[in-house]
Amino acid sequence: xxxxxxxxxxxxxxxxxxxxxxxxxxxxxxxxxxxxxxxxxxxxxxxxxxxxxxxxxxxxxxxxxxxxxxxxxxxxxxxxxxxxxxxxxxxxxxxxxxxxxxxxxxxxxxxxxxxxxxxxxxxxxxxxxxxxxxxxxxxxxxxxxxxxxxxxxxxxxxxxxxxxxxxxxxxxx
Numbered sequence: 331x332x333x334x335x336x337x338x339x340x341x342x343x344x345x346x347x348x349x350x351x352x353x354x355x356x357x358x359x360x361x362x363x364x365x366x367x368x369x370x371x372x373x374x375x376x377x378x379x380x381x382x383x384x385x386x387x388x389x390x391x392x393x394x395x396x397x398x399x400x401x402x403x404x405x406x407x408x409x410x411x412x413x414x415x416x417x418x419x420x421x422x423x424x425x426x427x428x429x430x431x432x433x434x435x436x437x438x439x440x441x442x443x444x445x446x447x448x449x450x451x452x453x454x455x456x457x458x459x460x461x462x463x464x465x466x467x468x469x470x471x472x473x474x475x476x477x478x479x480x481x482x483x484x485x486x487x488x489x490x491x492x493x494x495x496x497x498x499x500x501x502x503x
Contacts, residue, residue: 333424333498333501333502336421336422336423336424337423337476337480340421340423340442340444340476341475341476341477341480343421343476345444345445345446345451345475346415346419346443346444346445346446347445347446348408348412348415348445348446348447350408350447350448351408352408352411352412353407353408353411356372356411357410357411359400359404359407360400360407361400362397362398362400363397365396365397365407365410366394366396366397368410368411369388369392369393369396369397369410369413370390370393373388373393373413373414374387374388374389374390375387375388375414377414377417377418379417379418379420379441380419381419381420381421381422381441382422382439384439384458385465386417386458386465386467387465387467388467389465389466389467391466392466392467395466395468396410396413396467396468396469397410399468399470402470402471402491403471405447405450405452405471405473406470406471408447409447409452409454409469409471412445413467413469416443416445416454416456416469417467419443420441420442420443420454420456421441421442421443422439422440422441423440423441423442423455423498424439424440424501425437425438425439425440426438426440426497426498429497434459434461434466435459435460435461435466436460436461437459438457438458438460439457439458439460440455440457440458440494440498441455441458442454442455442476443456444475444476450473451473451474451475452471452472452473452474453471453472453474453475453476453478453479454469454470454471455469455470455471455472455479455494456468456469457469457470457494470491472491472492479492479495480495480499483496483498484496484499
């Protein structure tokens with residue numbers, strides 16, 4: 331499947347409804363320690379992605395990185411509890427080599443998941459790093475449906491969180 335076909339498939343995919351209050355009683359919003367503890371205690375498992383069949387594990391490093399993104403807003407923080415559902419349902423977009431020579435992983439796969447939280451559309455871009463059997467997971471959340479996010483990412487003057495999508499979209503023929 332070409333990159334263009336994968337993008338079209340993602341754009342046409344339905345959104346997964348994520349319960350906005352599912353985090354309640356599990357971790358505190360705006361509290362990096364609480365979020366990291368929740369991830370370490372509850373999410374460090376092996377998940378299978380339905381689209382690719384790949385096994386994805388949340389590492390200790392992933393937990394730290396995910397928790398540090400708490401500053402990315404309430405929707406991001408509320409998405410943490412749904413990581414198992416996100417990993418299982420995310421759709422493969424592209425695999426790329428790292429930009430830096432001293433990167434910790436030999437390649438990165440990028441996946442997209444259209445979701446709704448409180449009736450608002452969001453697009454989650456998940457990153458899976460590969461190095462031998464070691465796997466790294468992280469994600470970012472954007473406001474809007476995938477077609478809006480892809481259109482915005484094509485503009486080179488966008489905010490830094492769109493940089494990776496911009497690089498991926500440059501591969502469209």
